[in-house]
Amino acid sequence: MTPGNPFPATVPPRPPRISKWGDRIYLALLLLATAGVVALMVALVAVLVNGSGLAFKAFGFSYIWGYYWNPENGVYGLGPAIQGTLITSAIALLIAVPLGLGAAIFLTQQAPAWLRAPVGQLIELLAAIPSIVYGFWGLIILVPIMAKVVEPRLIKYLGWTGLFNATPIGIDILTASLVLSVMVIPTVTAISRDSIAAVPRSQKEAALAIGATDWEVTRHAILPYARSGIVAGAVLGLGRALGETMAVLFVIGNHTVIVNSLLAQGQTIPSLIANVWFENNTTLERPALVYAALVLLVITLAINLGARLVLTRSQAGRGAAAE
Amino acid sequence: MKFDRAARRKVFSHSMTVLSGLAIVVILVPLVSVVYEVVLLGGPAINVDFFTQPIPSACNPAGGLPCHGGGGVIVPIEGTLQLIGLSSLFSVPVGIGAAIFAVEYGGERRLARVIGMVADVLSGVPSIVAGVFTWAVFVLYFPTIAFSTLDAALALSVLMVPIVTRTCEEALRTVPNSVREAAMALGISKWKMSLRITFVAALPGVITGILLAIARSSGEAAPLLIAGGFGCLHPLSQGVENQTCALPLWIYFGANNPYPNWITLAWGCALLLLLVILGLSLLSRFTLERMSRRMRGG
Numbered sequence: 001m002t003p004g005n006p007f008p009a010t011v012p013p014r015p016p017r018i019s020k021w022g023d024r025i026y027l028a029l030l031l032l033a034t035a036g037v038v039a040l041m042v043a044l045v046a047v048l049v050n051g052s053g054l055a056f057k058a059f060g061f062s063y064i065w066g067y068y069w070n071p072e073n074g075v076y077g078l079g080p081a082i083q084g085t086l087i088t089s090a091i092a093l094l095i096a097v098p099l100g101l102g103a104a105i106f107l108t109q110q111a112p113a114w115l116r117a118p119v120g121q122l123i124e125l126l127a128a129i130p131s132i133v134y135g136f137w138g139l140i141i142l143v144p145i146m147a148k149v150v151e152p153r154l155i156k157y158l159g160w161t162g163l164f165n166a167t168p169i170g171i172d173i174l175t176a177s178l179v180l181s182v183m184v185i186p187t188v189t190a191i192s193r194d195s196i197a198a199v200p201r202s203q204k205e206a207a208l209a210i211g212a213t214d215w216e217v218t219r220h221a222i223l224p225y226a227r228s229g230i231v232a233g234a235v236l237g238l239g240r241a242l243g244e245t246m247a248v249l250f251v252i253g254n255h256t257v258i259v260n261s262l263l264a265q266g267q268t269i270p271s272l273i274a275n276v277w278f279e280n281n282t283t284l285e286r287p288a289l290v291y292a293a294l295v296l297l298v299i300t301l302a303i304n305l306g307a308r309l310v311l312t313r314s315q316a317g318r319g320a321a322a323e
Numbered sequence: 324m325k326f327d328r329a330a331r332r333k334v335f336s337h338s339m340t341v342l343s344g345l346a347i348v349v350i351l352v353p354l355v356s357v358v359y360e361v362v363l364l365g366g367p368a369i370n371v372d373f374f375t376q377p378i379p380s381a382c383n384p385a386g387g388l389p390c391h392g393g394g395g396v397i398v399p400i401e402g403t404l405q406l407i408g409l410s411s412l413f414s415v416p417v418g419i420g421a422a423i424f425a426v427e428y429g430g431e432r433r434l435a436r437v438i439g440m441v442a443d444v445l446s447g448v449p450s451i452v453a454g455v456f457t458w459a460v461f462v463l464y465f466p467t468i469a470f471s472t473l474d475a476a477l478a479l480s481v482l483m484v485p486i487v488t489r490t491c492e493e494a495l496r497t498v499p500n501s502v503r504e505a506a507m508a509l510g511i512s513k514w515k516m517s518l519r520i521t522f523v524a525a526l527p528g529v530i531t532g533i534l535l536a537i538a539r540s541s542g543e544a545a546p547l548l549i550a551g552g553f554g555c556l557h558p559l560s561q562g563v564e565n566q567t568c569a570l571p572l573w574i575y576f577g578a579n580n581p582y583p584n585w586i587t588l589a590w591g592c593a594l595l596l597l598l599v600i601l602g603l604s605l606l607s608r609f610t611l612e613r614m615s616r617r618m619r620g621g
Binding site for chain 1: 336
């Protein structure tokens with residue numbers, strides 16, 4: 001039962017009919033683009049699986065931990081490259097995270113106001129330098145310094161650890177790790193700085209009010225609050241280090257063997273792919289390299305998804321705490 | 324006793340401040356060194372020939388190959404421009420379309436969240452994997468033009484799509500919903516609202532994203548090496564179906580050869596690349612700042 005219209009004389013004119021076709025075509029185009037993005041993800045995995053088929057048939061999963069990369073005998077194993085990838089990324093992160101975090105703390109807490117913005121922006125700009133420039137710089141500038149200054153001393157004073165048994169030629173796992181850390185530091189610094197800057201002032205003021213020193217404020221009030229952001233930044237840095245090709249390619253020595261020294265010439269998965277790509281020793285070689293790319297993809301995807309999980313979980317937690 | 328403890332805490336706090344300040348210095352030394360060396364070694368290579376001549380024949384005075392001087396990197400420059408153009412052509416419409424869908428039509432729907440996640444995941448794909456991927460696609464479906472500028476451009480666009488999607492999505496989300504409601508209340512159709520009102524409002528952010536994506540991809544060498552082959556030694560620039568050449572590719576090739584004139588050109592390419600990328604980054608920052616000023620009501 002609708003009540004009678006109280007204003008029968010002023011019925012508004014119907015709005016002009018809008019053609020639905022424009023909307024339909026527009027939506028169809030947008031859906032096409034969206035499907036393209038999703039299909040890209042699916043195709044990436046599918047094509048790499050397909051392309052590595054021959055190598056998978058020949059070696060199965062044991063390719064991943066296979067000890068030897070021996071084209072002469074048609075034996076391919078990713079073990080050496082995985083070892084090199086993990087070692088270089090781990091060292092790069094061990095250097096980059098403390099330095100980046102320290103710099104972020106200084107930039108947000110202690111630095112005078114006039115210094116914060118310029119230095120922060122400088123570091124962000126440096127994050128845009130292409131990795132190949134870092135690699136070239138590493139080869140020409142860093143390698144001689146490592147060979148003449150750093151490595152002889154490492155051998156002399158830390159040789160007893162057994163980590164530095166090799167001729168110091170400067171082109172090795174350690175130098176590659178250093179170049180990687182230089183490359184990753186701007187990323188880690190920028191993300192740590194952002195997550196520290198997002199900590200509410202009240203956290204800091206409350207700690208100051210009960211008489212905490214600057215360091216205690218940072219340690220007990222700010223870092224715990226920003227922890228998940230810092231972890232996510234470190235993990236994103238790790239993702240960059242694991243997948244980096246050019247910065248490593250110049251300085252790692254490209255020797256696909258299991259190494260027992262940080263001063264040995266080694267290989268990472270990306271540098272292996274770039275190095276061997278045009279050699280074509282056997283018909284199995286390209287499929288083996290595609291298989292390597294697939295392994296690298298799976299590793300980096302797992303790490304990125306992990307970082308994303310940490311970030312969303314912390315955001316959800318923070319949102320709940322704020323309510 | 325109590326006083327001692329307070330003093331100790333203060334001293335510790337101060338020393339931590341000094342340490343974190345030192346971290347900045349330690350970080351800036353290699354980073355500034357990179358820029359310094361590139362300018363120092365690349366500067367002498369930059370002249371008119373650098374921008375107009377093809378790669379010269381290799382010279383090595385020590386090995387009996389006399390140097391005649393001259394030569395430039397017009398072929399890598401043109402290759403980089405071709406790659407930027409093609410990869411933008413592939414990635415920008417797809418990225419923008421997906422972002423508009425996620426923001427304007429996705430709502431709280433699952434598909435919208437899937438796009439965000441896929442973009443995040445794609446942004447973590449190592450560049451060399453993108454190269455292997457498009458190489459494999461071309462070998463499977465277009466074997467005659469595997470190792471080409473086209474192939475390499477496709478690899479770069481795989482790296483660009485997630486950047487464009489994310490930044491465009493974020494820019495569209497900053498447009499307040501009241502704007503959408505006001506437009507719809509006036510009886511405009513949704514596609515016109517989306518294209519003419521929200522997209523235009525978000526345009527500075529979208530342009531920022533595109534510039535960032537170009538800055539990222541124009542410095543990539545690994546995917547070009549894998550999917551693009553190597554076509555730097557041609558006297559003239561090549562069509563997109565031929566092997567590719569680009570600034571980062573010449574840095575790699577020049578640096579790995581013993582010929583001094585090639586190495587000098589490689590440093591020149593590094594300097595040029597650095598300037599282009601820093602310029603793009605600054606430009607994108609400038610665009611964003613202008614946008615936020617306008618949003619604040621300037």
